[in-house]
Every structure is written in C-alpha cells, then in structure tokens.
Amino acid sequence: DAKTTQPPSMDCAEGRAANLPCNHSTISGNEYVYWYRQIHSQGPQYIIHGLKNNETNEMASLIITEDRKSSTLILPHATLRDTAVYYCIVRSYDKVIFGPGTSLSVIP
Amino acid sequence: GAVVSQHPSRVICKSGTSVKIECRSLDFQATTMFWYRQFPKQSLMLMATSNEGSKATYEQGVEKDKFLINHASLTLSTLTVTSAHPEDSSFYICSARDPPNGEKLFFGSGTQLSVL
Numbered sequence: 159d160a161k162t163t164q165p166p167s168m169d170c171a172e173g174r175a176a177n178l179p180c181n182h183s184t185i186s187g188n189e190y191v192y193w194y195r196q197i198h199s200q201g202p203q204y205i206i207h208g209l210k211n212n213e214t215n216e217m218a219s220l221i222i223t224e225d226r227k228s229s230t231l232i233l234p235h236a237t238l239r240d241t242a243v244y245y246c247i248v249r250s251y252d253k254v255i256f257g258p259g260t261s262l263s264v265i266p
Numbered sequence: 267g268a269v270v271s272q273h274p275s276r277v278i279c280k281s282g283t284s285v286k287i288e289c290r291s292l293d294f295q296a297t298t299m300f301w302y303r304q305f306p307k308q309s310l311m312l313m314a315t316s317n318e319g320s321k322a323t324y325e326q327g328v329e330k331d332k333f334l335i336n337h338a339s340l341t342l343s344t345l346t347v348t349s350a351h352p353e354d355s356s357f358y359i360c361s362a363r364d365p366p367n368g369e370k371l372f373f374g375s376g377t378q379l380s381v382l
Contacts, residue, residue, distance in 0.1 A: 192369075192371075194371075196310075199376070199378070200376060201270075201361070201374050201375045201376045202310070202359070202361075203373070204267070204370050204371065204372065207369060207370070243309075252315075253300060253312055254300065254312070254361070254371050255312060256302075256309045256310040256311075257309060258309050259309060
C-alpha cells in the first residue's frame with residue numbers, strides 16, 4: 159500500500175471549514191483513498207473514501223487531485239465534536255495500515 | 267452502518283494471567299476481522315488478520331503464541347493475551363469489513379487493557 163503524509167496537527171475555528179491535506183504521491187491506479195477519524199479512547203470511525211472523483215457525504219467532502227497524488231478532506235462546518243485524529247489511508251484491498259494522522263483541534 | 271461490538275471495554279488483570287477480548291459483528295457476517303493495538307498518543311498498529319475457520323495471519327514482530335486469535339464463527343473473533351505483562355497494557359481494537367469484500371472497515375469501540 160502507498161504511504162501517506164499528513165501534517166501532525168491543525169487547528170480550526172468552530173463553524174469554519176476544516177481542510178485536512180494528505181499526500182500520497184506513490185498511489186497506484188487501483189488504490190482508493192480512505193479517511194477515518196478517531197476520537198479519544200474510541201475506535202476509528204469511517205468518514206469517506208474515493209478513487210478518482212470528488213466525493214461528498216453527510217459528514218465530509220473528499221477532493222482528490224487529478225494526478226491522484228494528494229487529497230483534501232473537508233469538514234464544511236467544524237464543531238467541537240469534530241476534534242479528533244484524522245487518518246488518511248491508501249489501500250487497494252485487504253488490511254488497513256494507519257499512519258500517524260492529523261490531530262485536529264476545533265477551537266471555540 | 268454495520269456494528270462491531272467489542273467486549274470488555276476495560277479490563278485490569280494481574281501479571282501472568284490471560285485475558286480474552288471478544289469482537290462480534292452484530293448485523294453482518296465477517297469472514298475476516300483485524301486486530302489492532304494502540305499505545306498512548308500513537309497510531310493504531312495492525313497486529314493480525316483473523317480468518318474464519320483458519321489460522322490468523324500475524325504481522326511481523328507480533329508473537330502468535332502470546333496473542334492467540336480464534337475466529338470460530340462468522341460473527342465472532344477473540345484475542346487472548348496470554349501470560350500478560352505490564353508492557354502488554356494497551357488499547358486493543360478490532361475491525362471488520364461489511365460486506366466481506368466491501369470497501370468500508372467498521373471498528374469496535376476498543377478494549378483498554380491494564381496489566382498490574
């Protein structure tokens with residue numbers, strides 16, 4: 159599976175959009191980009207995933223660049239409950255390997 | 267979404283004893299489950315892949331005799347930490363994919379193990 163690079167931490171003001179970047183320059187053609195988040199002392203929660211096209215669901219939007227070497231997770235209106243560690247993962251199938259992720263702090 | 271139930275949520279045990287953690291898929295069948303371990307302020311580390319009806323596949327560096335995995339049914343996988351030591355104290359999390367060949371991974375709520 160391709161390796162991902164994320165900033166270790168970010169802050170976001172409550173009510174504003176949180177944009178979390180992820181670099182995956184070695185991604186191959188059949189590998190999906192997945193985002194999960196983990197709130198302290200809980201199991202990770204699936205957010206969204208995509209292959210080439212941008213995706214949106216009730217939680218977030220995923221923007222994937224045309225060359226697929228990077229992506230951005232967008233939380234449109236961050237709330238305090240969105241404070242968590244966000245993991246960007248690239249995989250083709252089978253097991254999911256987690257990197258260090260980005261610790262997002264939503265500030266009142 | 268699918269629900270993965272993990273039990274217990276917290277356990278304290280003495281050194282040298284064994285502890286069993288259960289992971290159940292509540293509303294779907296899971297031919298494969300994954301076990302992770304997480305130390306404080308660190309990311310999740312994949313320990314092993316549990317396969318229903320066959321032996322688990324362990325990641326490099328994970329002792330199979332210490333972390334016994336049994337996946338006897340399509341809805342239950344267990345992780346037994348044998349002869350626990352204080353350094354085994356960690357947050358253990360299981361996950362499963364629904365459907366079995368699907369794209370989403372669902373996680374249990376985790377088990378905090380403290381070995382005294």
